[in-house]
Amino acid sequence: MHTMWKGTISFGLVNIPIKLHAATENKDIKLRQLHEECKSPIEYKKRCPVCEREVESQEIVKAYEYAKNKFVVLDAEDLETLKKEQEDKAVEILDFVKLEEIDPIYFERSYYMSPSEGGSKAYGLLRKALTDTGKIGVAKIIIRSKEQLAIVRVYQNTLVMETIHFPDEVRQSKDVPNVPEETELSKKEVSTAVTLIDQLTAEFDPEKYKDEYRTALLDLIEAKRNNEEVTTAADKPKPDNVTDLMEALEKSLEKTKGGTKKKTTKRKSNAGSKKKTS
Template sequence: MARSIWSGYVNFGLVSVPVGLYSATQEHEIDFHQFQRGTSDRIRYKRVNERTGREVDYGKIVKGHEVGDGEYVIVEPDELDDIAPGRSRSLQIDTFVDLDEIDPIHFQKSYYLAPSDQENASSYALFRDALEKTNRAGIATFVMRGKEYLAAIRASGKVLVLATLFFADEIRDSTKEIGDLPVKSKADKQLKMAVDLIEAMSGEWRAAQYKDSYTERVKKLVESKHKGKDVVVTEEEPEATATTDLVSALRASVDAARARRAGGTKKSAAAKKSTAKKATTKKTAAKKTAARKKTAKKKAA
């Protein structure tokens, strides 16, 4: 069993539930080291004193915040721990909200919450089941590794999932970041076709059907270069659809999407029909076998 990366208590009202926090996700990107081109010399990073040019041990490094004109306030690690709310051991829930009310832009990273001991497993189960029944998420704050987090705690099957959230002031204003954006579309015909395309391409969310194809390509690139083979790139960069071609592109896309859906429906129907036929064949075979057994018994008698 994996070790928890944080442990403490989920607090709501006067109730405290001891829990441990575990990573719920892992990325599968390819690791690369850095080398000087044309050599096998690794590039290393060192913590260097900019005045003396000497390397400094990690244990001798403290943090400093600039307050203006090159002046810094130095802060020790234990000073940060001392001001952490609840000594970094409390997940304090302030309110419960409908999960659908949270804009997805706020979600950051997901973790599992598990009971930290079996003696309090029943209180964990009670909290989890209550969240599931009410379809609510508990909004909490907690401190981990010198940083305060906003979090949403929800039930997911047998486990509680904690998703860290961006605070409101961490979300950048789209207008300030991007500038002017297109006004509401007035092209009714094109809008209707775009809606038709979305409807034709709609389906159920199945996470397992999506694969990280880029990482697979990187693996093949590394393998090919290791074997001394040339790497051939066949995929071309897409081009923007011209406004004059938009209607025809939408129409063709809708027709193609509907054709794919129709093909999928036919395959599904054929598969069901085949399954039903096999079941009927098995029943018929079973009846014939039973009939033979009865005939054999009569003859024996």
């Protein structure tokens, strides 16, 4: 399992060297966009609208837009230093709370935690303490240059870290439009709805839920492959030096014409003024 973060997590005076591993994976089927005419993949290029040319990665800097078209440029060195300062700090569990006190709307991503060398005993100690108390730990961690609020809990004998949103990142439910206030409902309507919920109530078994759309899409792709309904992208045309040279010459000629017209006008006006003097 790929390690995506290494560090130390502590509670009180106990330090646990750990590694984080992504607990989930995205299984969405990625579809490419092709040019219908030649079936070639579409390219997305970084282009500067002012300089009117493509821009290389090394020419790009990061900035914060504090007002329309007003930026504060942040040097890569500054960002790297700030990131290093934060990442070097041990992750400290700040509080212990009950899991049910946190609404699911706060949860973001899950990571499995494994002990690094020499951390097995401390790892087991935290796991046992969390299990016995029925509590979870609340901590802060820097992941991918972003400070995250996180919780540490036990899942099937493994410690799991789940990043959660900060309160100001969760939008207020009162701002949702068209939500009705208390509505008048008859006792029969409520009773029928409750009965329906009771009839559909079951223990949660994640294995019974399947991504039917993804399965159907894979079946469709496989069927087209078996029927040889496939296409191959056309070879990228090699640059024609003659054509490129002609284009460059034509553009240069246009610029020269523009400059010549200006010079000619200036000469005429000078000639006219000399004639008047004589």
